[in-house]
Amino acid sequence: MSLGDSIIQRALIMYHKLSTVTKATVAISIALILYRLLFRHESTRRKELPAWGPVEMALVMSLLDGPRNGIVYRIFFALRRYGGSFYGISSANQTLIGYEDVDRLFSSQMNHALSIEWHGYGLFLRFFGFPDTPALRKKVETTFKPWHSPVERVFNNEAGAAAAFERGNLPKMVSKFVSFSMEKEKMKRWELRADTKVIKPEDNSGEEGAVEANLSALIMDFGACFTIPPIFGHDLLDRNPHLLEDIWKFDHVVPLLFINMPTWVPLKVMKEGIEARKRLLDGVESFSRRVTQLQLGEKIDDGADLSDVSDVVLERNTALKRNEWSYKERAASELLVLFASNTNTQPVLFWLVLYIYSTPGLVDTLREEVAPFVTLTSSANRKDINAIDTSGLSRECQLLKSVILETLRLAFGAVSTRFVKSPITVQDGKHTHKLHPGTFLSVPHSFSQRDPSMYPDPDKFVPDRFLETDPSSGKLVAKYGKLRPWGAGASMCRGRLFAEKELMAIGAALVMLWDISPAGGGEWKIPEMLGGPGPVKPKEEVRVVIRRRVFDGVPLE
Numbered sequence: 001m002s003l004g005d006s007i008i009q010r011a012l013i014m015y016h017k018l019s020t021v022t023k024a025t026v027a028i029s030i031a032l033i034l035y036r037l038l039f040r041h042e043s044t045r046r047k048e049l050p051a052w053g054p055v056e057m058a059l060v061m062s063l064l065d066g067p068r069n070g071i072v073y074r075i076f077f078a079l080r081r082y083g084g085s086f087y088g089i090s091s092a093n094q095t096l097i098g099y100e101d102v103d104r105l106f107s108s109q110m111n112h113a114l115s116i117e118w119h120g121y122g123l124f125l126r127f128f129g130f131p132d133t134p135a136l137r138k139k140v141e142t143t144f145k146p147w148h149s150p151v152e153r154v155f156n157n158e159a160g161a162a163a164a165f166e167r168g169n170l171p172k173m174v175s176k177f178v179s180f181s182m183e184k185e186k187m188k189r190w191e192l193r194a195d196t197k198v199i200k201p202e203d204n205s206g207e208e209g210a211v212e213a214n215l216s217a218l219i220m221d222f223g224a225c226f227t228i229p230p231i232f233g234h235d236l237l238d239r240n241p242h243l244l245e246d247i248w249k250f251d252h253v254v255p256l257l258f259i260n261m262p263t264w265v266p267l268k269v270m271k272e273g274i275e276a277r278k279r280l281l282d283g284v285e286s287f288s289r290r291v292t293q294l295q296l297g298e299k300i301d302d303g304a305d306l307s308d309v310s311d312v313v314l315e316r317n318t319a320l321k322r323n324e325w326s327y328k329e330r331a332a333s334e335l336l337v338l339f340a341s342n343t344n345t346q347p348v349l350f351w352l353v354l355y356i357y358s359t360p361g362l363v364d365t366l367r368e369e370v371a372p373f374v375t376l377t378s379s380a381n382r383k384d385i386n387a388i389d390t391s392g393l394s395r396e397c398q399l400l401k402s403v404i405l406e407t408l409r410l411a412f413g414a415v416s417t418r419f420v421k422s423p424i425t426v427q428d429g430k431h432t433h434k435l436h437p438g439t440f441l442s443v444p445h446s447f448s449q450r451d452p453s454m455y456p457d458p459d460k461f462v463p464d465r466f467l468e469t470d471p472s473s474g475k476l477v478a479k480y481g482k483l484r485p486w487g488a489g490a491s492m493c494r495g496r497l498f499a500e501k502e503l504m505a506i507g508a509a510l511v512m513l514w515d516i517s518p519a520g521g522g523e524w525k526i527p528e529m530l531g532g533p534g535p536v537k538p539k540e541e542v543r544v545v546i547r548r549r550v551f552d553g554v555p556l557e
C-alpha cells in the first residue's frame, strides 16, 4: 500500500467515527474548498460577484423550499453570516429572501450605496473571457451612464418603445409566419431551425395549407427576427447567417460561465457555446466597425446599408469610441444588448404561445378580446394584418395581460444583483444589518412564484389568475401583485415597456391569423421545464401543425 493510500484509508476511518453533524460539516467544508480551488480565478476582492454566489443562492432556495429541519438546512442556518431575510455564509455575497421592501431598498439606495455596474463588469470577464485590468475597469466605470441611458430612453419609455415597435413591422411578419415552402431560399429566416415540413401546400384554390414545425425554435427565432432590426437595423442579421443559432448556443453555456466553469471542460455544450461566442463576437465587431465608418462619413465595408441602425446603437458607439474602447471590447458590449433583448423575451414568448393554444377555449376568448385592436385586410383568399394598436391592447386587453403575467410566473425567475458601493445599514424586521462595501446582494424574486399560499394550485396555468376587480371602475384589471419579473428598484429591466408590447402584440397577432395544434392530433403535452433562474427552457421540442385561421363570418374593416 502506498503512503497516499494509507493516509486516505486512515482519514476515512476517522471520518466514519464522527457524529452525523460533524460529518456533514466536514463534507460541506471539503466541497467548498474543492469548489474554490477548481474555480480559482474568481475573486471576492475585486468588484466581481463571487462565482460561488449563484450556487449558494440555488442551495438557499432549495433549502428554504424543503422541510426546514434537515441536517444541511440546520448547518447552513447555524453558519449564515446575518439573520432575518439575509442568507449567505460569507459577507461577500448575501441572498435576500422574504425581505419585505426590496423595491424601496434598491430604489432609495441606488445612487448612493447599491449599484449594478460591477455586476455588468463581471459579465465581461466571465462571459467573454476578458482579463481583469485597471484599464477595462476604468472604461466600464466611465461609460456606465451613456451605455444604459439610450436603452432606457428608447425601450422603457412609451413613445420610444412604440416607435421601436413600429420599426419591427410585425403585421407583415405575422402574415408570413410560415411560408408553406420546402425550399430554404423561399423560407423565412425564423423557419430555418424549426424543421418545418409542408403537410399540405397552400394554393390559390382557397384550400387550407398546413405546415409541421418545432414550436420552440420557430417562435424564439420569430421573436428574435422581430426584436433585432429595430435596435441594430437589418445589416447585422442579414450579414450573419448563423446569428440566431449562435445566440441560443452561447446562451446554453452562459450559466456555466457565470459560475466560472473553465472553458476547457470537455463538454459538448461548452465547446459549441464557445465556438458560437467567437462567431458572435466577430460578427458584432465587424458591425461596430461599419457603424463607426458610417458615423465618420467614411466608405462603409461591403457597401453595407446602415440607414436603419437605431439611435441606441449610434449613441452607444459614440460613447464607446470616446472612452477608447477597442473594437473587441465594443463587440462584447453590444453583444450584451443583443443578449439582454432576446434571451429573456424569446423563451417567454414560446411559453406564452404554448399556453395560449393549449388551454381549452382560451384562443377563442382572446380572439374576441384583441379583435378591436388588430386591423385585418382581405387579399386573394386570405386575411392579413394591416395594423396593430399596441396602446389599445395594453389598455383594454386585461385577460391577455393576465395570461402574460401567469406565463412569466411559471416560466421566468428574475434575479436582481447589486454591488454594495459604500457602507449601508439595512433594517430587516427586528434585525439590523451593516453591509460592507465590495460585497454583493442578490434577490431571487422567483422564490415565491410557486408558493401555494400566494398562488393556489401553483403549478397550474390559470389564465385569469392576475385579474382583479378595480374598486373604482368595477372592471377586471390585470395586476402584478407581488410578481417581479422585471427585477426591482431603479435598475430593473431597461427594456420592459418594449418587452411588454412585444409579448402582447405578437400574442394578439398570432391568435388573430393562425391556428396551431399538436402534430399527429390528440392532446397537448406541456414539456418539462428546465433551468432557471431566468427563463426556463422546454426539455424537448413541441411539434405542432400550423394552419391559417378559418374565419367564420368575422367582418372585415
Ligand code: HEM
Residues within 6 Å of the ligand: 116, 119, 120, 151, 155, 337, 340, 341, 342, 344, 345, 346, 348, 412, 414, 415, 416, 417, 485, 486, 487, 488, 489, 491, 492, 493, 494, 495, 496, 498, 499
Ligand atoms: C420577457 C422579457 C424580459 C424580461 C423578463 C426581462 C427581465 C430582466 C431582469 C429581471 C433584469 C435584471 C433587473 C434587476 O437587476 O433588477 C433585466 C435587465 C435588463 N434588461 Fe430585461 N427583460 C426582458 C426583456 C428585455 C428587452 C426586450 C430589453 C431591451 C430592449 C431588455 C434590456 C435589459 C437591460 C439593458 C438590462 C440591464 C442589464 C444589466 O446591465 O445588468 N430586457 N431584464
